[in-house]
Amino acid sequence: MISAVRADAFVESTAAGPRLTVRKAVMRDIPPILDLINGYAAKGVMLPRTEFELSEAIRDFTVVTTGADLLGCGALHFYSPTIGEVRSLAVDGRAKTHGVGRKLVGALVQEAQEYELDAIFAFTYVVEFFQKVGFHVVERGALPLKAWKDCLRCPKFQACDEIAVLRVLRPSRWMEQQTQSWGAEDQLIRIPTPRRV
Ligand SMILES: CC(C)(COP(=O)(O)OP(=O)(O)OC[C@H]1O[C@@H](n2cnc3c(N)ncnc32)[C@H](O)[C@@H]1OP(=O)(O)O)[C@@H](O)C(=O)NCCC(=O)NCCS
Numbered sequence: 621m622i623s624a625v626r627a628d629a630f631v632e633s634t635a636a637g638p639r640l641t642v643r644k645a646v647m648r649d650i651p652p653i654l655d656l657i658n659g660y661a662a663k664g665v666m667l668p669r670t671e672f673e674l675s676e677a678i679r680d681f682t683v684v685t686t687g688a689d690l691l692g693c694g695a696l697h698f699y700s701p702t703i704g705e706v707r708s709l710a711v712d713g714r715a716k717t718h719g720v721g722r723k724l725v726g727a728l729v730q731e732a733q734e735y736e737l738d739a740i741f742a743f744t745y746v747v748e749f750f751q752k753v754g755f756h757v758v759e760r761g762a763l764p765l766k767a768w769k770d771c772l773r774c775p776k777f778q779a780c781d782e783i784a785v786l787r788v789l790r791p792s793r794w795m796e797q798q799t800q801s802w803g804a805e806d807q808l809i810r811i812p813t814p815r816r817v
Contacts, residue, residue: 640684640685641686642724643683643685645679649690652690654671656710660710680695681694682696692712693710694707694709694727695709696740702738702739703738703741704735704737705741706725706741725750728740729789739790740787741755741784741786742755742784743783745783747783751785756787758784763784
């Protein structure tokens with residue numbers, strides 16, 4: 621089973637649309653989140669996650685549910701006191717294009733603002749979606765090298781074709797950061813190179 625959402629999840633909806641709940645994830649969400657993410661990972665569009673990783677990072681996650689069904693998930697992962705990554709964003713195939721992805725990003729943006737982050741970024745193949753929810757495409761070098769930490773274990777490390785997108789939350793503070801270096805300890809990480817075609 622790729623997803624934990626029932627096929628009739630949206631059939632049950634009323635004229636006003638399904639009643640969606642957006643909330644922080646809890647431990648019982650781990651099995652359906654794993655099904656969702658690893659279903660997409662099997663198609664090569666996301667990085668796979670293990671139960672161990674999910675347990676460790678569950679506090680990063682926000683989910684959208686309807687009744688007992690999980691429709692989507694997304695995580696906000698902190699990299700520094702000023703920047704975080706939106707990752708593990710996934711919406712069940714049967715719930716796509718109903719605004720679930722937008723709701724998830726909205727909740728993660730709100731969380732980032734509550735933590736006073738200056739900006740959030742993502743690496744993605746779905747650039748148009750991210751542009752619709754307020755991100756813009758940036759050069760990979762615009763991100764702190766720490767952001768590439770997870771790339772070291774990615775099978776696509778030497779042939780990465782994901783696009784970096786950024787949403788600045790506090791423009792003046794972000795601009796101030798750009799004039800400073802990211803710190804000497806970051807300099808040993810090699811940035812993945814885009815795939816040659
Ligand atoms: C990308 C994804 C999260 C979008 O979720 P969703 O719930 O379908 O998106 P929404 O319905 O909230 O769409 C918001 C807007 O983005 C647009 N959009 C959504 N997916 C899009 C896509 N693949 N390409 C272009 N536009 C897209 C929608 O049309 C909508 O535009 P509108 O506001 O003008 O109507 C979902 O398709 C998904 O899980 N994809 C597979 C996993 C993945 O690639 N995750 C991203 C990892 S970084």
